[in-house]
Amino acid sequence: VNRRLEAPPGFGPDVEGEVLLSRDTFSIRYDMDRETGIISRRGHALEGQSLAGRIVYFPAVQGGVAAGWAFLELARRGHAPAGVLFGRTNPVMIQGLVLAGISVVHQVRPDPFTILRSGDRVRMSPARGWVDLIDTTTFA
Amino acid sequence: MKLGEREERICAGELGDPVREALEQQIAVGEFFGARRFVPVANVHMMGDMEVMGEAGFAFVEGLVRAGARFRIPVTTNARCVDFDRATLVRQRPELVRNEARLVELLRALGALPVDTCINYQTLYQPSFGEHLAWGDTGTVIWANSVAGARTNYEAGPAALAAGLTGVTPDYGYHQDAQRIGSLRFEVRARLEDLADWGALGGVIGRRTLDYWKVPVVTGVAGSLSPDALKHFGAALASYGSCAMYHLVGVTPEARDEADAFRGREPEASTVVDEDALRAFYRSYPAPHAEVDVVVFSGPQLSVFELGRVANLLAGRRVHPNTALVVTTNFGNHEVATRLGYVRAIESAGGHVLTGVCWYVMEPARMAAAFGWRTVLTNSAKLANIIGGYRLTPVLRRTDVCVEAAVSGRLPAEALDP
Numbered sequence: 389v390n391r392r393l394e395a396p397p398g399f400g401p402d403v404e405g406e407v408l409l410s411r412d413t414f415s416i417r418y419d420m421d422r423e424t425g426i427i428s429r430r431g432h433a434l435e436g437q438s439l440a441g442r443i444v445y446f447p448a449v450q451g452g453v454a455a456g457w458a459f460l461e462l463a464r465r466g467h468a469p470a471g472v473l474f475g476r477t478n479p480v481m482i483q484g485l486v487l488a489g490i491s492v493v494h495q496v497r498p499d500p501f502t503i504l505r506s507g508d509r510v511r512m513s514p515a516r517g518w519v520d521l522i523d524t525t526t527f528a
Numbered sequence: 529m530k531l532g533e534r535e536e537r538i539c540a541g542e543l544g545d546p547v548r549e550a551l552e553q554q555i556a557v558g559e560f561f562g563a564r565r566f567v568p569v570a571n572v573h574m575m576g577d578m579e580v581m582g583e584a585g586f587a588f589v590e591g592l593v594r595a596g597a598r599f600r601i602p603v604t605t606n607a608r609c610v611d612f613d614r615a616t617l618v619r620q621r622p623e624l625v626r627n628e629a630r631l632v633e634l635l636r637a638l639g640a641l642p643v644d645t646c647i648n649y650q651t652l653y654q655p656s657f658g659e660h661l662a663w664g665d666t667g668t669v670i671w672a673n674s675v676a677g678a679r680t681n682y683e684a685g686p687a688a689l690a691a692g693l694t695g696v697t698p699d700y701g702y703h704q705d706a707q708r709i710g711s712l713r714f715e716v717r718a719r720l721e722d723l724a725d726w727g728a729l730g731g732v733i734g735r736r737t738l739d740y741w742k743v744p745v746v747t748g749v750a751g752s753l754s755p756d757a758l759k760h761f762g763a764a765l766a767s768y769g770s771c772a773m774y775h776l777v778g779v780t781p782e783a784r785d786e787a788d789a790f791r792g793r794e795p796e797a798s799t800v801v802d803e804d805a806l807r808a809f810y811r812s813y814p815a816p817h818a819e820v821d822v823v824v825f826s827g828p829q830l831s832v833f834e835l836g837r838v839a840n841l842l843a844g845r846r847v848h849p850n851t852a853l854v855v856t857t858n859f860g861n862h863e864v865a866t867r868l869g870y871v872r873a874i875e876s877a878g879g880h881v882l883t884g885v886c887w888y889v890m891e892p893a894r895m896a897a898a899f900g901w902r903t904v905l906t907n908s909a910k911l912a913n914i915i916g917g918y919r920l921t922p923v924l925r926r927t928d929v930c931v932e933a934a935v936s937g938r939l940p941a942e943a944l945d946p
Contacts, residue, residue, distance in 0.1 A: 398560065399556055399560050413738065417914060418913065418914055418916065422582065428919065429916060430916070430919070448738055448739065448770075449740070449770055450738065450767075450768070450769075450770050452665075452666045452682075452766075452767065453575050453580075453664045453665060453666060453682055453683075453684040453685065454575075454580050454684075455684060456575065456580075456664070456684020456685040456686050456687060456688075457575075457580055457581040457582060457584070457585040457684070457685045457686065458580075458582070460582070460584040460585060460588065460686075461581070461582030461583065461584040461585060463584065464582070464583060464584040464587075476739055476740070476741065477740075478682060478740035478741075478770050478772075479557065479561065479681045479682050479683070479684070479687070479701060479740070480682045480683075480684040480687070482557050482560050482561070483553075483557050483683070483684045483686055483687040484684055484686070486553050486556045486557055486560075487553060487588075487686040492560075494560075
């Protein structure tokens with residue numbers, strides 16, 4: 389079984405962490421409480437979940453330029469994700485993640501839901517464009 | 529990326545550390561998106577307010593000032609989170625007000641022009657066709673690309689700062705011809721009578737597009753379109769769809785006809801947007817009850833003509849004691865609207881005209897808590913989209929419905945679930 393996601397080369401250092409998968413798109417301003425890093429929009433697939441320390445996946449992004457500063461502020465508050473995986477992204481997400489020094493890739497293949505579950509441990513190498521499963525979650 | 533001679537000198541540190549670090553960030557972003565080179569830009573428009581930047585962003589800007597950084601091209605600022613003359617009126621935190629004032633001073637020290645507007649394209653800087661820009665605020669970007677035929681990506685605060693310091697931006701995305709070709713076709717078969725209808729149209733198309741890299745092509749709306757209609761349409765399309773460009777066939781400069789918009793290619797999909805689709809969009813914002821807590825006209829800031837419309841609808845009337853009415857605009861329009869009597873008409877009706885701000889960046893959740901607001905009635909689809917994230921209940925309705933509800937304090941039965 390191939391337990392690797394592939395992507396074009398991205399940004400940032402290699403990181404390891406627990407993966408958190410969202411079926412919903414992501415907007416910093418619309419979906420997240422920027423003081424806590426918790427997804428706050430009612431009905432969002434990750435409502436109530438924290439991004440802190442995790443490697444998070446969103447299939448696409450929505451909206452605006454708030455992302456430019458928000459990751460730096462999240463990092464200052466200790467709530468930044470360890471890494472971010474996108475299906476489709478936009479420039480402001482990347483501008484913000486570069487500023488904060490957070491690893492990121494986009495155009496990941498295949499659909500992460502086909503090989504990963506939230507809670508799995510993964511290793512992400514943006515330079516090679518790899519995201520590898522290293523330990524499955526113990527929760528069913 | 530291939531660097532020019534000046535960029536090589538920047539990288540070597542000859543122009544100082546802040547400029548070198550700015551260019552390094554631009555290289556990282558450019559390489560992420562496959563840019564091969566930089567293009568010079570003549571104007572930067574940046575989001576720089578405490579609400580969006582946080583303490584980390586503030587410290588970053590403070591560091592630049594301490595290092596002696598200076599912008600090398602004109603950098604204008606977007607709507608901010610504090611109207612310094614009216615902060616007490618809207619019960620904003622003294623700490624936020626203080627920090628925002630300090631931030632404005634820091635940006636001035638970098639050489640920024642704190643014009644504090646999200647409608648720079650209507651009032652301050654009309655880009656020329658083909659001009660490369662580094663603009664932040666999605667509503668300004670989509671206007672520049674679509675209506676002016678200028679070229680810019682979404683440049684968030686730090687990216688705009690970097691462009692201001694280096695005078696260049698990476699050449700990818702909407703700077704390139706290939707990215708500006710239409711991809712999705714939308715045929716409008718609905719009457720658009722109010723600015724809220726234009727926002728709703730942007731919302732419908734945005735929800736269906738939801739991709740920064742897709743360019744919707746809209747047919748069926750040619751005619752005499754007001755800039756305010758295009759403003760609400762674009763702001764909503766950018767907000768709901770993350771879009772940076774659209775073509776209105778027969779209206780915008782890179783879409784004289786459909787073949788021009790698609791450069792002879794087939795659209796990836798074609799969708800009809802009819803009256804039912806617009807009605808369904810309004811219905812996605814049902815009013816939980818008839819009572820209206822606050823009516824907000826903002827997002828984007830109002831033009832003089834929008835201010836005039838609200839003023840005329842309110843003339844000689846009073847906003848209901850249980851309801852608040854808030855309008856935001858920029859300094860220039862406030863001045864003109866004062867001369868025209870619009871500001872007096874709105875204020876003597878009990879409304880507030882806030883200046884240099886946009887409501888959704890003014891910590892609306894805190895403001896709502898301070899005033900006990902839960903439901904926000906607006907004619908701005910963009911605003912309706914955003915404030916859901918603040919756990920407020922947005923209700924999108926046409927401008928006249930919003931004003932009537934502000935006066936009566938209630939939405940009529942037919943507007944509860946349109």
